[in-house]
Amino acid sequence: MIATLDDLDVEGTTVGVRVDVNSPIDDDDTLADDARLRAHVDTLSELLERGGQVAVLAHQGRPGGDDFVSLASHADRLSTLLDQPVDYVDATFSEAAREAVRDLSNGGCVVLENTRFYSEEYMEFDPERAARTHLVEGLEPVLDAYVNDAFAAAHRSQPSLVGLPSVLPSYAGRVMESELDVLGSIEETDTPRVYVLGGAKVSDSIDVAWSVLEKGLADHVLTAGVVGNVFLIADGVDLGDASSDFIYDQGYWDEIDRAADLLDAYGDRIALPRDVAVARDDDRHELGVNALPPGDGEAAMDIGNSTLDYYRRILSDAETVILNGPAGVFEDERFQTGTQELYGVATDIPTSIVGGGDTAAALRTLGVEGFSHVSTGGGAALRMLTAESLPAVTALENAPQRPAADD
Ligand SMILES: Nc1ncnc2c1ncn2[C@@H]1O[C@H](COP(=O)(O)OP(=O)(O)OP(=O)(O)O)[C@@H](O)[C@H]1O
Numbered sequence: 001m002i003a004t005l006d007d008l009d010v011e012g013t014t015v016g017v018r019v020d021v022n023s024p025i026d027d028d029d030t031l032a033d034d035a036r037l038r039a040h041v042d043t044l045s046e047l048l049e050r051g052g053q054v055a056v057l058a059h060q061g062r063p064g065g066d067d068f069v070s071l072a073s074h075a076d077r078l079s080t081l082l083d084q085p086v087d088y089v090d091a092t093f094s095e096a097a098r099e100a101v102r103d104l105s106n107g108g109c110v111v112l113e114n115t116r117f118y119s120e121e122y123m124e125f126d127p128e129r130a131a132r133t134h135l136v137e138g139l140e141p142v143l144d145a146y147v148n149d150a151f152a153a154a155h156r157s158q159p160s161l162v163g164l165p166s167v168l169p170s171y172a173g174r175v176m177e178s179e180l181d182v183l184g185s186i187e188e189t190d191t192p193r194v195y196v197l198g199g200a201k202v203s204d205s206i207d208v209a210w211s212v213l214e215k216g217l218a219d220h221v222l223t224a225g226v227v228g229n230v231f232l233i234a235d236g237v238d239l240g241d242a243s244s245d246f247i248y249d250q251g252y253w254d255e256i257d258r259a260a261d262l263l264d265a266y267g268d269r270i271a272l273p274r275d276v277a278v279a280r281d282d283d284r285h286e287l288g289v290n291a292l293p294p295g296d297g298e299a300a301m302d303i304g305n306s307t308l309d310y311y312r313r314i315l316s317d318a319e320t321v322i323l324n325g326p327a328g329v330f331e332d333e334r335f336q337t338g339t340q341e342l343y344g345v346a347t348d349i350p351t352s353i354v355g356g357g358d359t360a361a362a363l364r365t366l367g368v369e370g371f372s373h374v375s376t377g378g379g380a381a382l383r384m385l386t387a388e389s390l391p392a393v394t395a396l397e398n399a400p401q402r403p404a405a406d407d
């Protein structure tokens, strides 16, 4: 049983709130998209309005990446979204950070620096060991409680996610609560239930497919994106060198055998693309699977129209659809059709659940809306779809005793 904000006596309490605001970043190292920040506004404003002091903890990017930047511009944006001053301190658990937290008055909010600027926060620990990291030992003395709202990072066992809840009374924020509610009860949704697996996380998607087919949760699995390409190769289709090299370079070559095993075991419930789109003379050009391989240097970048017709027919009977990952390279407008159309069909299904940070961003760009639930999580949502436990959620379940709620 996980405690929520309803169980927390907030007035006068200093709360460390872990959010996931890992976002696209512009060339000047500032925030390019605030969707993930907006998702956490309810949790943060509730805590502030109920008289708490809030220290926000988050990561941005991965070491070495162009998006591995400070949270200064996130704090600026948060100030606008919360309509109140939000301090920022370029420290996470040092004396400077503790001082900034101690200085908070009731209803005050400070954003601490990118947790991953410190190496421990990019390592995986068990909760007991995570509790003895510098981040946890540095912050614990100035916090009364911990709230985890970072569902999208809940598959990581890093100190700010599993260490702090080992030593502080801990609660799920509103985002975490709603994600666990929806993604944790998929087996109760109406059938026929269809899973659409696209995007580029091939191993994770094959794990999900195994799990939902084996457990009888999926009436159909539709494949698209790089996942669909791997299944086509597993089915004996020659996709040409460009797509094959891409799959090899991404480290997914071994997944072809796993996809073939899955087709052997559950082929009657797995749908494969019937055509693909490639770039030819700078335009989109569709090729039926029978016309493959494509020309030299041409890669399968999207699903084509006959695949869309085929998938539309399967989806027309569905009561529930769960989608993860785009159907094609949506960043290139020639290859947006698959994602736009397929996800568009899904909005007409009574229960439609979408996972994936990139996917959610793509859908906003493409103007596709009207889903029952759009998850903030990519890897975390996929992991949850396999019914595996998430370390940060387990840490909340095992968190220490808490003070009683105010009502
Ligand atoms: N046929 C294809 N060939 C190459 N790349 C593709 C293809 N189809 C989709 N992609 C790429 O897949 C990427 C998104 O896949 P991913 O699985 O990471 O999505 P996601 O789960 O929504 O993302 P996130 O990790 O942000 O949660 C996009 O960058 C898109 O260009």
Ligand SMILES: O=C(O)[C@H](O)COP(=O)(O)O
Binding pocket: 020, 022, 061, 062, 152, 153, 156, 357, 377, 378, 379, 380
């Ligand atoms: O964007 C995400 O999926 C989360 O913020 C987790 O990021 P990570 O994959 O770098 O741990």
